[in-house]
Amino acid sequence: MLARIVRNSKSKIQNFLTKLEVNTIMKYEAPTKQGYYGEFGGKFVPEILIPAIEELEEAYLEAREDREFQETYESLLREYVGRPTQLTFAPRLTEYFGKAKIYLKREDLCHTGAHKINNALGQILMARRMGKKRIIAETGAGQHGVATATVCARFGMECTIYMGAEDMERQKLNVDRMRLLGAEVLSVESGSQTLKDATNEAIRDWVTHVDNTFYIIGSIIGPHPYPMMVRDFQSVIGREVKQQLQEREGKLPDYLLACVGGGSNAIGLFYPFLEHDEVRMIGIEASGLGADTGKTAATLAKGTPGVLHGTRSYLLQSDEGQVELAHSISAGLDYPGIGPEHANLFSTGRAEYHGITDDEALEGVKLVSELEGIIPALETAHAVQYLETLMLDTDEDEILVLNFSGRGDKDMTTISNQIVR
Amino acid sequence: MIATTNRIYQIFKQQREKKNPEKLMNLFITAGYPDLDSTVDLVLGMEENGADMVEIGMPFSDPLADGPTIQFSSETAIDNGITLEKIFGMCRQIREKSGIPIVLMGYVNPVLHYGAEKFMKKASEAGVDGLILPDLPIEESYLIEEARKAYNIPQIYLVAPNTSDERMKTIDKKSEGFVYCVSVTGVTGAREGDEVARSVNRFIDRVNENITENPKMVGFGIKSHRDAKLIAEKVEGFIVGSALIDTIREHYPRDGWKEKVFEFVHELKYGN
Numbered sequence: 001m002l003a004r005i006v007r008n009s010k011s012k013i014q015n016f017l018t019k020l021e022v023n024t025i026m027k028y029e030a031p032t033k034q035g036y037y038g039e040f041g042g043k044f045v046p047e048i049l050i051p052a053i054e055e056l057e058e059a060y061l062e063a064r065e066d067r068e069f070q071e072t073y074e075s076l077l078r079e080y081v082g083r084p085t086q087l088t089f090a091p092r093l094t095e096y097f098g099k100a101k102i103y104l105k106r107e108d109l110c111h112t113g114a115h116k117i118n119n120a121l122g123q124i125l126m127a128r129r130m131g132k133k134r135i136i137a138e139t140g141a142g143q144h145g146v147a148t149a150t151v152c153a154r155f156g157m158e159c160t161i162y163m164g165a166e167d168m169e170r171q172k173l174n175v176d177r178m179r180l181l182g183a184e185v186l187s188v189e190s191g192s193q194t195l196k197d198a199t200n201e202a203i204r205d206w207v208t209h210v211d212n213t214f215y216i217i218g219s220i221i222g223p224h225p226y227p228m229m230v231r232d233f234q235s236v237i238g239r240e241v242k243q244q245l246q247e248r249e250g251k252l253p254d255y256l257l258a259c260v261g262g263g264s265n266a267i268g269l270f271y272p273f274l275e276h277d278e279v280r281m282i283g284i285e286a287s288g289l290g291a292d293t294g295k296t297a298a299t300l301a302k303g304t305p306g307v308l309h310g311t312r313s314y315l316l317q318s319d320e321g322q323v324e325l326a327h328s329i330s331a332g333l334d335y336p337g338i339g340p341e342h343a344n345l346f347s348t349g350r351a352e353y354h355g356i357t358d359d360e361a362l363e364g365v366k367l368v369s370e371l372e373g374i375i376p377a378l379e380t381a382h383a384v385q386y387l388e389t390l391m392l393d394t395d396e397d398e399i400l401v402l403n404f405s406g407r408g409d410k411d412m413t414t415i416s417n418q419i420v421r
Numbered sequence: 422m423i424a425t426t427n428r429i430y431q432i433f434k435q436q437r438e439k440k441n442p443e444k445l446m447n448l449f450i451t452a453g454y455p456d457l458d459s460t461v462d463l464v465l466g467m468e469e470n471g472a473d474m475v476e477i478g479m480p481f482s483d484p485l486a487d488g489p490t491i492q493f494s495s496e497t498a499i500d501n502g503i504t505l506e507k508i509f510g511m512c513r514q515i516r517e518k519s520g521i522p523i524v525l526m527g528y529v530n531p532v533l534h535y536g537a538e539k540f541m542k543k544a545s546e547a548g549v550d551g552l553i554l555p556d557l558p559i560e561e562s563y564l565i566e567e568a569r570k571a572y573n574i575p576q577i578y579l580v581a582p583n584t585s586d587e588r589m590k591t592i593d594k595k596s597e598g599f600v601y602c603v604s605v606t607g608v609t610g611a612r613e614g615d616e617v618a619r620s621v622n623r624f625i626d627r628v629n630e631n632i633t634e635n636p637k638m639v640g641f642g643i644k645s646h647r648d649a650k651l652i653a654e655k656v657e658g659f660i661v662g663s664a665l666i667d668t669i670r671e672h673y674p675r676d677g678w679k680e681k682v683f684e685f686v687h688e689l690k691y692g693n
Contacts, residue, residue: 034560044529044556046486048581048603050588190492196483203485210583307530307556308483320504321534322482 028274035224040340043223087244100394114406120147122233127214138202140195141332142174144218149183159183164194219262220339223310234268258403261333265405286328287355297326329358330378377406428522429598445658451478451494453503471690479527516548526553541572589631
């Protein structure tokens with residue numbers, strides 16, 4: 001009798017433990033200690049940078065657990081960035097498709113006009129915590145450069161921004177903004193003169209001035225711990241969405257939609273929902289002139305695994321393993337790589353990725369400008385235009401959240417030339 | 422363990438057996454720079470003029486550990502149509518005429534894309550003696566290790582002035598052939614010799630305390646025989662790259678440019 005009771009309770013405990021185990025397995029935990037997301041990530045850097053990234057990793061892991069650090073960060077997000085950003089219901093866009101309810105997460109309302117400042121702010125607090133005096137950053141569209149120059153002005157720190165010569169031309173307004181904010185903007189003339197080369201140059205600067213310089217990387221790329229740290233700082237987007245939607249609708253979203261270059265705004269939205277299998281996640285790459293034209297930035301669609309800028313991920317590359325030039329109308333998506341965490345979400349199938357061309361993105365600009373009175377950044381417009389495809393899959397009782405990553409002011413020259421005339 | 426027949430192993434062994442050995446001179450050139458036809462001639466001529474080992478650079482589109490000089494030579498070589506197949510071909514041609522140790526140096530992406538196993542097999546067949554991949558630190562070396570060992574291609578690791586004592590010891594255990602000591606923090610390229618010499622002294626002392634299993638060669642910023650003598654005083658040898666490429670760039674393609682380059686090489690090794 002007693003033996004039977006013991007046996008029974010034993011098996012009950014075992015059942016309970018099995019259930020616990022299932023729950024533990026479902027928990028999303030990445031990266032590993034070595035900085036890997038599945039087979040992607042790692043730290044592929046010259047020996048000179050190893051002490052710097054180890055120091056950063058240690059400092060960041062401490063800061064993440066430090067309540068005072070987190071409170072300082074949150075209060076600056078509130079007072080300086082203007083968070084939480086609104087979750088705006090888009091009634092006319094919703095009506096236009098007649099399917100799922102569409103909400104826009106308004107990162108365009110952040111100070112400086114895009115989500116980039118969430119990360120720049122977090123990293124400058126790290127730089128201060130680590131006693132670094134000088135800040136460097138790379139920028140493509142100029143949004144990360146502006147965000148970095150902004151927080152450097154806010155904290156009175158020396159700031160050098162590397163920007164491709166071609167990007168400086170097409171994003172002139174942002175160059176002027178950075179200079180006004182007191183940053184030194186250095187034109188990068190090597191290679192394709194875009195984001196990829198600006199990143200090379202920033203890394204060279206870092207290698208040379210590693211003792212006193214903090215490198216604020218703008219996306220979830222680079223060696224570990226950068227992809228993790230940038231994701232954590234950007235995940236405020238998804239956490240707010242979760243809470244805001246709970247209050248408004250009392251449920252989780254059915255679809256999350258975001259554009260992907262390096263992928264920081266997308267991972268910021270996705271990350272807090274990764275454990276909820278029922279939430280479908282869609283990232284939109286820039287196909288440029290078309291994924292098969294050779295003038296594209298659709299890294300997951302057309303790339304293969306490779307190593308660039310300190311991380312192993314997908315990469316647009318030639319038969320010889322040379323990195324190819326990306327093309328997109330949007331400077332912020334014009335990058336031949338992608339964050340290692342997206343590479344992993346892509347290979348495991350947890351998130352799906354599709355492409356939108358330059359021309360389609362311009363349609364997206366018109367669509368949301370005309371229907372909702374919000375002019376999107378060209379990057380954001382890629383996600384907007386994918387609604388044309390995605391909405392067909394949705395039902396009226398479902399909810400979609402689109403990450404409205406940035407506003408379109410910076411792109412008005414390009415947009416004017418292409419569509420307004 | 423490195424094979425005792427490996428040519429890198431051999432030259433350090435010969436050096437140890439001499440009474441008053443000279444410092445070994447290791448010269449870097451970019452494969453396919455200034456043109457595809459000159460690489461083999463340059464290596465053979467450099468050997469005649471005092472080079473004990475050559476590093477042949479495998480150009481990469483994004484050489485983020487290199488300064489402007491090697492960025493330029495890499496870009497030119499890619500424009501010239503350099504490929505890994507052609508580089509292996511060059512190594513085979515050198516091997517037909519010379520026993521100089523050949524080390525391939527480059528970034529890891531082209532190696533992985535080519536296929537680590539296929540790369541090591543071809544390298545071994547072409548008579549390559551070692552491999553330097555500055556963006557493949559010990560943490561990530563697992564990616565090519567099995568292939569490397571299968572074909573006996575040693576990997577030479579780097580240490581820098583900011584590398585900890587502990588890490589130097591680990592790198593010493595993993596490195597085969599020699600340990601490449603980067604004398605200053607920064608990208609490859611020319612610097613003022615005296616400045617380098619002063620800052621490098623303490624670093625070299627630390628290198629000698631912690632790296633005991635491998636010979637050491639010091640590089641980054643050496644421009645002249647005088648630089649080399651000062652910097653390599655307490656190690657087995659020195660490496661020159663950017664200054665050599667700059668010399669090629671200065672004289673190419675004028676008549677007699679190779680002779681000018683060989684004169685520079687001779688001076689580097691023996692002084693005026």
